[in-house]
Amino acid sequence: MNSRKELLQVRELETTFFTDDGAIPAVDHISFSLKEGEILGIVGESGCGKSVTSLSIMGLVPSPPGKITSGEILLDGKDLTKLSQKEMRKIRGQEIAMIFQEPMTSLNPLFTIGNQLTEAILIHHKSWSKKKASARAVEMMKLVGLPRAEELLKEYPHQLSGGMRQRVMIAMALVCDPKILIADEPTTALDVTIQAQILQLMKDLNVRLNTAVMLITHDLGVVAETCERVIVMYNGQIVEEGPVELIFKNPEHPYTKGLIHSVPDMRFKKQRLFSISGNVPKPGTVKQGCRFAARCEYAFDRCQQENPNLYQTAEQHKTRCFLKEGKEASLDDRTAIESK
Amino acid sequence: MTEPLLKVNNLKKYFPIRKGILGREQGSIKAVDDVSFYVNEGETLGIVGESGCGKSTTGRMIMRLLDPTEGSIEFEGKDLAKLSNAEMRKARREIQMVFQDPYASLNPRHSIGKILEEPLIVHGLGDSKERKRRVNELLEIVGLSSYHAKRYPHQFSGGQRQRVGIARALMTNPKLIIADEPVSALDVSIQAQVLNLMQDLQQDLKLTYIFIAHDLGVVRHISDRVGVMYLGKMVELAESEQLYNQPLHPYSKGLLSAVPVPDPDFKREQILLTGDIPSPSNPPRGCTFHTRCPFKMDACTSEVPGLVEVEKGHSVACHLYDERFNNDI
Numbered sequence: 257m258n259s260r261k262e263l264l265q266v267r268e269l270e271t272t273f274f275t276d277d278g279a280i281p282a283v284d285h286i287s288f289s290l291k292e293g294e295i296l297g298i299v300g301e302s303g304c305g306k307s308v309t310s311l312s313i314m315g316l317v318p319s320p321p322g323k324i325t326s327g328e329i330l331l332d333g334k335d336l337t338k339l340s341q342k343e344m345r346k347i348r349g350q351e352i353a354m355i356f357q358e359p360m361t362s363l364n365p366l367f368t369i370g371n372q373l374t375e376a377i378l379i380h381h382k383s384w385s386k387k388k389a390s391a392r393a394v395e396m397m398k399l400v401g402l403p404r405a406e407e408l409l410k411e412y413p414h415q416l417s418g419g420m421r422q423r424v425m426i427a428m429a430l431v432c433d434p435k436i437l438i439a440d441e442p443t444t445a446l447d448v449t450i451q452a453q454i455l456q457l458m459k460d461l462n463v464r465l466n467t468a469v470m471l472i473t474h475d476l477g478v479v480a481e482t483c484e485r486v487i488v489m490y491n492g493q494i495v496e497e498g499p500v501e502l503i504f505k506n507p508e509h510p511y512t513k514g515l516i517h518s519v520p521d522m523r524f525k526k527q528r529l530f531s532i533s534g535n536v537p538k539p540g541t542v543k544q545g546c547r548f549a550a551r552c553e554y555a556f557d558r559c560q561q562e563n564p565n566l567y568q569t570a571e572q573h574k575t576r577c578f579l580k581e582g583k584e585a586s587l588d589d590r591t592a593i594e595s596k
Numbered sequence: 597m598t599e600p601l602l603k604v605n606n607l608k609k610y611f612p613i614r615k616g617i618l619g620r621e622q623g624s625i626k627a628v629d630d631v632s633f634y635v636n637e638g639e640t641l642g643i644v645g646e647s648g649c650g651k652s653t654t655g656r657m658i659m660r661l662l663d664p665t666e667g668s669i670e671f672e673g674k675d676l677a678k679l680s681n682a683e684m685r686k687a688r689r690e691i692q693m694v695f696q697d698p699y700a701s702l703n704p705r706h707s708i709g710k711i712l713e714e715p716l717i718v719h720g721l722g723d724s725k726e727r728k729r730r731v732n733e734l735l736e737i738v739g740l741s742s743y744h745a746k747r748y749p750h751q752f753s754g755g756q757r758q759r760v761g762i763a764r765a766l767m768t769n770p771k772l773i774i775a776d777e778p779v780s781a782l783d784v785s786i787q788a789q790v791l792n793l794m795q796d797l798q799q800d801l802k803l804t805y806i807f808i809a810h811d812l813g814v815v816r817h818i819s820d821r822v823g824v825m826y827l828g829k830m831v832e833l834a835e836s837e838q839l840y841n842q843p844l845h846p847y848s849k850g851l852l853s854a855v856p857v858p859d860p861d862f863k864r865e866q867i868l869l870t871g872d873i874p875s876p877s878n879p880p881r882g883c884t885f886h887t888r889c890p891f892k893m894d895a896c897t898s899e900v901p902g903l904v905e906v907e908k909g910h911s912v913a914c915h916l917y918d919e920r921f922n923n924d925i
Contacts, residue, residue, distance in 0.1 A: 301783035417872040447646035449869040452854035456868065477856030500860045518788035520817035522855050529817065531788035535753040
């Protein structure tokens with residue numbers, strides 16, 4: 257698993273929103289990489305910066321007010337933050353594709369499914385005939401498990417159910433064989449039985465096409481069942497990163513622990529749920545110290561003053577907490593990752 | 597045994613489909629179709645189901661925010677379905693509702709104090725001083741402070757707003773609270789806070805809950821008994837432990853196995869339900885679930901199964917448990 261090539265590297269990325277209330281760093285110096293063919297989960301609560309991270313990678317941060325203020329996003333050695341709009345358009349779809357939470361808002365209600373799918377194909381394959389494009393569209397629709405693909409080409413988005421629309425979105429995203437698929441809460445708007453179908457489809461496609469998937473979600477259950485590696489974000493920063501088994505069995509950061517224990521488990525009844533006190537802070541409101549200190553049951557004086565680094569506690573496990581300082585895994589070659 | 601606090605019998609809600617310039621009735625959407633259940637005093641009945649199954653419509657009919665097409669709703673010996681609007685308004689003192697989106701259900705132009713005071717004014721309870729005292733008392737009970745009374749809804753976070761929503765429901769000291777997806781708009785860490793609060797309040801104030809949600813984990817956590825709805829019908833109703841450990845209806849089985857569990861080691865036999873939920877305007881004949889059911893028989897396409905008690909306290913609407921069809925399952 258380690259030997260797999262790193263497809264995408266995000267280094268010290270900072271995305272700031274310049275609002276009337278001042279500059280708000282929604283994503284605050286985060287670094288991670290996405291490996292070939294893996295499913296990486298990014299999990300966190302509202303306002304933690306998980307969606308802004310994905311929009312930054314796609315070059316879709318609404319600007320103004322948003323802007324990537326520092327850091328780099330490397331794809332095959334190219335820094336995506338430096339590309340022009342025109343160059344970025346080539347990356348989107350062909351190299352990195354994205355699907356969103358609500359498929360109805362991502363599809364144009366005035367055009368048929370066939371129209372929209374072939375448009376996506378023809379933009380990237382200018383020399384193709386319409387016939388060839390629609391044959392490819394049918395092929396893609398069969399790939400994502402849509403029934404009666406030929407008829408569906410002539411139908412409009414409103415005639416499809418939520419699950420079918422999300423399948424169309426996945427077909428459209430995969431139409432140019434991207435290396436990376438970013439899925440931002442792809443199943444949040446769907447019912448559980450449909451969610452199970454879509455997650456299964458994404459896992460199948462990941463294996464079949466070897467597309468790396470970055471799955472952004474707030475649902476820890478979805479992460480546990482779908483991902484290999486997971487990044488936990490809190491208030492614009494990565495607080496913990498590691499393989500799914502480690503994070504769920506041996507969570508290190510107090511926030512990750514709290515989050516896992518707050519979820520009601522369907523398999524047995526807990527007498528009382530663990531709950532993290534306080535509220536989810538708005539981005540940019542914690543100016544000093546650890547972002548989580550105000551809600552943390554282990555917090556001590558130093559947590560109020562300094563923000564801890566992301567400490568490497570095991571080969572693939574990193575945690576941003578002073579409790580882990582000095583407990584890093586044997587670090588001959590690996591020093592604690594510096595962060596701001 | 598004591599009488600249940602609420603008894604719902606053969607409740608139906610059909611929404612007419614009108615078409616053409618004359619608006620003739622062209623059929624109906626059977627949002628809730630012949631649902632019966634009861635709720636005992638002090639317990640929590642959870643109602644789960646996917647979108648369009650009629651769980652919210654059921655809750656709204658008990659509050660009489662929607663008038664039932666047929667059926668009765670007995671609450672403390674009165675049939676709520678037959679009350680006039682004025683009588684119902686009085687009855688709502690005993691039955692209150694907590695909504696999903698606290699932002700949409702709190703008036704942005706009113707201070708929290710005013711929002712909380714309003715139910716007391718409507719029901720003519722107390723004088724100005726007493727009302728203020730009650731507002732402060734309730735704010736403390738739900739974990740806010742009396743100084744919050746002067747603030748406006750936009751100054752609160754989602755979790756705090758839901759606390760205000762709960763406080764408002766409790767103002768008139770009701771017996772029954774209908775909570776319609778009260779935590780589904782909240783972040784996980786806040787969701788746990790609100791669920792704990794609701795459990796504490798239930799113990800302290802002897803409340804009875806009808807808890808409507810789509811999240812099966814949340815429903816198990818809070819409910820004593822759980823009803824599963826599908827396309828306007830109650831397909832299974834049992835003690836929460838029974839239902840989750842041994843679901844009988846194929847839909848309940850599929851639903852439970854579809855929920856992602858936050859444990860990567862957890863392996864299970866997954867029953868992946870295929871297909872989509874059919875439209876309630878044109879539900880399948882016979883058992884409404886037969887189009888997605890892996891155990892379909894001939895009878896399922898023609899005969900509607902009734903909700904039958906197969907074990908003590910465990911009812912299911914499925915032909916598989918009907919002796920006439922003599923099954924081994």
